[in-house]
Amino acid sequence: MNVAVLSGKGGTGKTTVSTNLALALKANYIDCDVEEPNGFLFLKPQVKEIENVMVEYPLIEDSKCVSCGACVDVCQFNALAKVKDDIILFQKLCHGCGACEIACKYGAISYKKREIGRIEKGHIDNIDCSRGILNISEPMAVPVIRQLLEKLPEGINIIDCPPGTSCNVVNSLKYVDGAVLVTEPTEFGLHDLKIAVELVRMFNIPFGVVINKNSCEENLIKKYCVEEQIQMIGAIPYNREIAVIYSKGEIIYNNSKFKDIFNELAEKTKGVLKWN
Template sequence: MNIAVLSGKGGTGKTTVSTNLALALKANYIDCDVEEPNGFLFLKPKVETEEKVMVEYPVIDDNNCNLCGACVNVCEFNALAKVKDDIMLFQKLCHGCGACEIVCKYGSLTYDKREIGKIEKGVAKNISCSRGILNISEPMAVPVIRELLKNLSDEINLIDCPPGTSCNVVNSLKYADGAILVTEPSEFGLHDLKMAVELVKMHNIPFGIVINKDDGKDNIVKKYCREEKIGLIGTIPYGKDTAVLYSKGEILYDDMQHKIVFDKLSKKTREVLLWS
């Protein structure tokens, strides 16, 4: 089963929930926040394998090109531009769709590959850990996410999604059988939670909510869950001890009090997501 952990915005505690819940569920941890993959800072796995992520881009044979501009016209991503006596290529805008090669009547286009990121895999605390890392200045994270989520095991896989509701999150959700939405009891938290709820509903993915930094009161998020009949998986209390452990980069699940919290979340996750 693949469980996606997401949030409407950054800073709600998504990675905190993902890393600790992966330990409680004895699940494989997969960090899809490839632009800022910080789950390894807490789990501290020993990286055993590293694999480059490559994407294709067109190479133009200037000696054979007659500057007809057909490749420029067919490119939906504006990766090609015709200027005076040349066809310019903007590599980082290219999606490698192959349309330019198809429309070129003179065989002036071929494809080469370039590196945009990497995949790291290792083991920590008896669970498998993997993450994607997008190279600095690269604009497109989706190819790295796709490569990271390719050939997932048949075990429990916990997918730590990117923050927000962008195409990076959508591509992570394609592999999900269930979802956990992490939020905080604030107006901003509720506002962005609603967007995340609409996203998982759009994909018909069973989901439940975890409230981080919970104040112990009947806050606006709890009221929202009741009104919308959304399953509340559980809460993580707002306290100084949690903040201290987090600031030190320590895993909360190693602390007995927090272990009880995440074991309860683990049990409730199975109930809310109708998981047998």
């Protein structure tokens, strides 16, 4: 069972829910927010395995290239450009599709690999933890996310998705059986929740909503969920003590005062997502 935890925007408490829910469900934790992977700051697993993430890029052999521009014309990602009599490669725009190599009639293009990030794997409290890390200045996170999710551990996996609803999130959702949408009771929270709801509905993924920083019985998020017939998984109270625990990089689930909150979220998640 692979469960995505996502939000329409950053800062709603997605990683808070992901890490604590993983412990409550005794589930493996996978951090797909490869540009800001901060789940390990809370779980603190001992990293025992590191894999490099490599992508292909074209190499142009000057002795064979006649600067015809066929490779430039076929590139959909503007990674190649013809400037006077030279073909210029913008390496980080290349998606490694291979079209330029096929288009070149002179055999001037071959492919090499370069590193864009890494996968780290560790273990804590009988659960496996893994995360992807995109190298600084690299623009494309998807190859790191794909490699991270290719070989998921057996059992229950909590997938901490990137924030928002970009292609990074879409590629994460390809591997999931259900989703937990995390939001907060504000106008901004509601706006971005609606976008996230539209996304998971497009993929026909069963989902429910968790409200973080919940301060009252009725709010605009609960009203929206009733109107849209969206199931509520639960809420995390707007509490100063929880904020202090989080600010110290500690796990809320380990505090006996708040442990039951996440145990209840775990049980409700099973029901909402029709756990099998």
